Amino acid sequence: MFFGFLRANIVVLNGLTHNYKVENGQVYKGKIAVENTDNKPQNVKIFLQDFTYLADGSISYTAPNSNDKTNAGWIKLNTNLVTLKAKEKTEIYYEIKVPDKVSQAGSYWSVIIVEPVEDIKPNDSKDGINITSVIRYAIQVITDYDSEKAKPELKFEGVKIDKEDGRQILKIAIANNGNLYCKTIAAIEIYNRKNEQKIGNFTSQAMGLLPKTSKSFYIDISKMPPDTYNAVIIATDENENAFAINVELEIKND
The missing domain is CATH 2.60.40.10 (Immunoglobulins)
Structure with missing residues (x-):
């Protein structure tokens, strides 16, 4: 069986960590700038996940609102799918609506996943299929509430x-x-x-x-x-x- 591995040419242009100092009941707006560096169109899906990591190198991505310090429920994306033409740049917008009452001072977070959509296609020349590898980006959206009353340890x-x-x-x-x-x-x-x-x-x-x-x-x-x-x-x-x-x-x- 033949396996072909290709790299998706989507690049995030404005950083993988977005930080906000937030207050109760306020709305904050952000954006993710992306570019298709390839010579062909590219579909990109955008969705939220919770995540955490440990010193052994393990990273856990889980469903939104599965982490007790998640802010995924505060975030609304303006789209879940974009199509970029060859060499095109675009911006994906999101809105953070902080609840009227946040229970505890400190940091709340989730990630916005930006993932190229690659089709699995039959391979005409050889027995088997081409499997395309996908490079996905996780953009951290960190909201610090009442940070003067919180601290790292x-x-x-x-x-x-x-x-x-x-x-x-x-x-x-x-x-x-x-x-x-x-x-x-x-x-x-x-x-x-x-x-x-x-x-x-x-x-x-x-x-x-x-x-x-x-x-x-x-x-x-x-x-x-x-x-x-x-x-x-x-x-x-x-x-x-x-x-x-x-x-x-x-x-x-x-």
Whole structure:
């Protein structure tokens, strides 16, 4: 049987995370800009889902309103299907209507899925069918209600070193046990065990952390020679709230 794999050429132009500070009973409007970069028309379906993720890399997409912190019921899409001509750009609009009374301060979220519609067609030249792979986008719509009364609460869940492509990569699992979305950066300060002098300082890329989720933050520490060190690992959000732990760091040759 012959299987053909093609990549759909739909691109989201204005980011995969849309944040709003919201108030009771108010209406907010947003849009998703998409482009068909292909030389042929493309159908695209648009729909809502709830989702969450964990530091082990797992991501769960579930039906709208299955998450107790969902805002899927607040969001109305202006369409569920668009057809883009070759090289055409368009905008998909959505409206967020916040309930008159939100029960708890903090972040509420869901995702708008933008997914090209690909047909499964018989293959004329060979026995079997062509199966087309589909690239789908999940645009996070995060609404922060009464955020002054909510806060993230970062917790370290695990620290390990893996060797990848000849590099020593420190992987730090961090969970947000609070009720507010935050942008998080992980950093490590490395000290000589004998004289306690700082000999290294490395930082991860910033990543968003939704409430009750976790992610692995990667830091390349390949510049450090094999040895055992004292270290401080620090997680910081965009408001400079910091959470730290002391660890013994063993960097091996192999």
